Amino acid sequence: MHDRRIAAKRPPRPSLRRRLLTFLLVPVLGVLLLDAVIGYFVALAYSNRVHDTDLSDQALTLSELISNDAMSGELTEQARFLLEYDPDGRDYYAVVSEHHGRMIGNAKLEGPGFPVPLEVTPRFYDTMLGHRALRAAVMRIPNRNEAGDTLTITVAENLRDRHLRAREILFLTLPMQALLIGAVLLLTWFGVSHGLRVLEPLTARLGRREHDLGPIGEEDVPVEILPLTRTIDDLFARMRNMLGLQERFIADAAHQLRTPLAGIQLHVERYAATTDEAQRAQALDHVHRLAARAARTSAQLLALTRTQSPDLPDHDGMAVIDLSQIVPEAVSMRVHQALALNVDLGYEGLDRPVFVRGDALQVQEVIDNLVDNAFHYAGRGHSVTVSVEDAVADIVLAVEDDGPGVPDAFLAQLGERFFRVPGGDEDGTGLGLAIVESIAERHAARVEFTRGEAGGLRVEIRFPALLSLPAA
Incomplete structure (x- = not known):
């Protein structure tokens, strides 16, 4: 039970598939959000352009009404209805004479912060009416009822309808974009899973090895994995070298130590088989010399193997x-x-x-x-x-x-x-x-x-x- 709790606390093993999908899918989702934001502002820009065109038309219509009707200070009911009608909000207008001040209008609109030229093309600006943000179109025309006088015509509307149209456009395009993004995510998932299958032949080939430390080779190795397989090949080469040194050391030690060890055994048996002190002394002398020879041989074999170690610097x-x-x-x-x-x-x-x-x-x-x-x-x-x-x-x-x-x-x-x-x-x-x-x-x-x-x-x-x- 204790081992199970320890195993449960271990972090998950790193996954190449999970890592690739994380690096691909997370940015794609971020692109979807960014696309939604950009799409909204593009839709808002388009909505603004359409509504600015409508404002320009209203300003031109009001200028025609003023030019055709005698200015008595009020517009006809039909003209007022056309100017003020807005199913989603309210439109505002004002006509200001240069000599007489405000003549008609349903709101006191602030003028633009720039001079308005005397021309038939309206100019646009943003203004406020109380706490409400407005978009206005302004133009100046000559006053036909009074020589030397000019009329500044301003038509404005709130921004509610503009944002409403932008959201409608966004909600119309967002499902299609989400569908495309979903298709991209599925293709990414399939591509990563299918692409990793290129490692299966290499994995199967390595799995069939038992004691083979030969080079992996590069015939079925993807280019991205080549640095890894080449590093493994270098490791195999070092292991082959080390195993070769060990095998050579064992063979050399067996060959070189066999004679002195056999001699030691022979002279020990001589020592045990006789009671003659002279022969015993001679046997011990031979044992001493053979043991010294075996020790020197072992030390030099170790020294030779050490000098051939691949771990030493070149x-x-x-x-x-x-x-x-x-x-x-x-x-x-x-x-x-x-x-x-x-x-x-x-x-x-x-x-x-x-x-x-x-x-x-x-x-x-x-x-x-x-x-x-x-x-x-x-x-x-x-x-x-x-x-x-x-x-x-x-x-x-x-x-x-x-x-x-x-x-x-x-x-x-x-x-x-x-x-x-x-x-x-x-x-x-x-x-x-x-x-x-x-x-x-x-x-x-x-x-x-x-x-x-x-x-x-x-x-x-x-x-x-x-x-x-x-x-x-």
């Missing part, structure tokens, strides 16, 4: 580091081991900063592996030199020893996984130089194996030189 994403600081520090940390092995360990560098783009920890691992390799194969009483050189286009990190070296026939194979020079010490794992190769590749650097000046092995890591130095 060369362009690495920071700028100074080899003139990193390399001496790394060499100084191995001095105590060199003294214990009676190896002359030295460093030769430049007296200025040497910048490359890289990862300081991985460069440290490169130096450690190269120094370990030199210690192991050069042997006691020899010398190992770590140097940093500026070769203009490259920055060279080199480790050279004066040991027996490697025959020229095998130089090209150095750096291969698990490769050991024939006739050498079997305690090596064959992974140290492979780790160096992998780290160098991530740093866009080259690894070169050559014979040193004293006949030993010289390993060079050639980093690309920076085109511009970092700002201080």
